Amino acid sequence: MDASRAALSRTTRPTRSGNRMEPWIERAVRLAGLSAIFIVALIFIFLIRLSLPALTRIPLSAFGDLRWYPIEERFGLVSLVVGSLLVTAVAVGIAVPLGLVTAIYLGEIAPPWLGDILKPLIEILAGIPSIVLGFVGWVALAPLVQRLGAPTGLTAFTGGLILAYMALPTIISIAEDAIDAVPKSYRDGSLALGATRWQTIYRVVLPAARSGIVTAVMLGIGRAVGETMAVMMVTGNAAHVPRGTSMLFQPVRTMTATIAAEMGEVARGGTHYHVLFLIGALLFLITFAINSVAARLVGRRRTGEGGG
Amino acid sequence: MLALGLLNMSCGGGRSDTGEAVRMIQNTGSDTMLQLAQAWAETYGALHPELSIAVTGGGSGAGIAALINGTTEVANASRRIKDEEVAKLPSPPQEHQVAVDALAVIVHPDNPVSQLTLRQLSDVYQGKVTNWRQLGGLDAPIILLSRETNSGTHVYFLEEVLRLGDKESTDIFASQTLLMPSSVGITSEIRRNPNAIGYDGLGYVTAEEKVLALADSDDGRYVRPSVATARDGSYPLARGLFLYTSGQERAEVKDYIAWIMGDDGQAIVARLGFVASEK
């Protein structure tokens, strides 16, 4: 497809230009095409430029401090990174198995009429703004988690659960695509050999859809790491490294929530200001790595979605 | 690049038709004072339709930072401006004490504990005391609630309670302290969590939270916060609320602050549960 189009473009150079503007328009289109690279680079350069003063003003070891207490110039990133990791782990731990199983149900088991009801429902979920889910988490889910026995409802688990529901639509749709893409002949072969439908799903369809499933996991992680508002509303924002068996049911502070809660308030040019940009740069690098790997896995099948 | 071109267009277009119809006063800072600032803005705005007073929260630090950055003309602060902040301003700021606030320490109504000394409170917030039983309450973990670090109330609580006024102290909040984005975050969590303890301006406290009586020394008298005890100084956690301006503010900003300091502005202070500033 691409090759033939390229060939076409080489043989059909316009001989008489209908419009003197045309070379300019084509130049503008080319620039627009390059703009994506330009913007990613610009974002990166800005983040780095504004975080550099943080790296020059405070020794690297200061970021290893267990405490994050910016008004006393204590900029330990450990608790924030751990907070983000915990919330993400909970989200992925819930969303991936649930999403995968739901995709199997929708693709292989559910009667078509039920699929026609459930799929739009999941699309609606994808369309609910994160602040609305955060609001529901704040007014309804947090009290519920507390009633289950946690000392407070504002915990890493609460945040992870909300994030899991945000990531579910993406994970379900990618997993569905991956399952759909398994050739029908695989299934037929397995069934013809006497396997049950479940054995076919479990032994043939799932292994064949593995790469798609890995992609779903990656994008789910990318989405969860970057989510801000909902997490800020339900995780309690204690810059604390939780320990022990109940660690998921303790409050945490994520990297994103720290930026959102503190950036509006810092004096420009201060160390704290630059450290917040440094956290932004870290988030950029983490999601850049995750998305680049996921993009390689998924090839050209899918470019949109994600973020948070 | 294309975006920048567009931006210039839309910007130019916007500015030309703004006209002089409505003048903007930016007012940023303390969340404790947000209710007050907004009530002032609403009432004064109704009297002066040619003015638009934009009120933003974010904390005292945010307000003063905005004053330094030149993005606000009036900064609200629930603490005095620091020397290093004054140094960053181009000219000495004008300070206006507009009200007095008593900081109430609150718990869930079902919590049997009803009084604490400041030292006990300091130990609780440093994480040295972690169970309500140690304070004569039920056997339950203490959930610490605090405002975010940018809040003037947070800084006041740190200096006056955690460090008990000791300027040399470097004690800070226990790391497991939940940092809530606002006063309302604290009251909401207090209402639904019998294990929680928090602090808030008296103006924010309702009948659904239980207010603790405090004693400033171990053998001192326990005093509950109120307008009267804040004014006579017997309640240990009372503090001034301030407006700061650059000293080079426009005439309409001066008029606005004069109105706030006057009878009408101070009536609003009293109505919202703060203590009117004495002249």
Added chain:
Amino acid sequence: MRRQQRQRLAFLLVSGVAWAVTIPIMLVIGLIATRGLEGMSWAFLTEMPREGMVEGGILPALVGTVWLTIGTAIVAMPLAIGAAVYLAEYARPGPLTSAIRLAIVNLAGIPSIVYGLFGLGLFVLYLQLGTSIVAGALTLGLMTLPVVISTAEEAIRAVPQEFRLTSLSLGASRWQTIRHQVLPHALPGILTGVILGLSRAAGETAPILFTAAAYYLPSLPSSPADPTMALPYHLYVIATQVPNMPLAPQFATALTLMLIVLSLTVAASVVRSSYRRRREW
């Protein structure tokens, strides 16, 4: 047969999980819809907030979100459609095109709060636009680029090759072909992408936190250089910052925001499906 029993058990478990996923979604939607309707009224949508936002309506937030969404469209559309035309019609396979695609994937993956930081750094401070609708729209515009580019590119690629060949063979130039043959046919698909992008922009909070949003404004914004209230941020404010705020207006605000975003999503799929039905190839 044991295998059959195992299958029955497995299917039961799988459908149980599927319901565990979908029932909470229904509960959340039902909760927002029923509680939201209690506080909803014409006055709620068309009045200014009063008494410290506890009374009155959400008009300035609603208007602000409309302004920001229009601004986002103005910023994102030319750039995204240009990029889509380039990728579909001009780009040749090679390292440059791969780099562009990688950049688009990564733009889609950048957390919205990082867009907010960037918008603060570049638009608000460096270009001195201040906290304003323009700065917010530029930030949201960049954020929506990848969705619009991908959908628009797909739509342009879906226009049959014969259309281009016919036009070119009649002597039209390459740009004339794109302008008069390709784009008109791809328009509904491009529109779908734009609306989808806007539906995301309308619901976002983090990118406007430091670039456009104001806690409270007594009047509607009068120019793109003004800061503005916006529905998502307003919901955050009344849910967590406003004292003595009753729950009814909070749910009504959540419902309003959800309806705006969902109606944009529905509009996008209506445009898409009516165009699929109409297209003549």
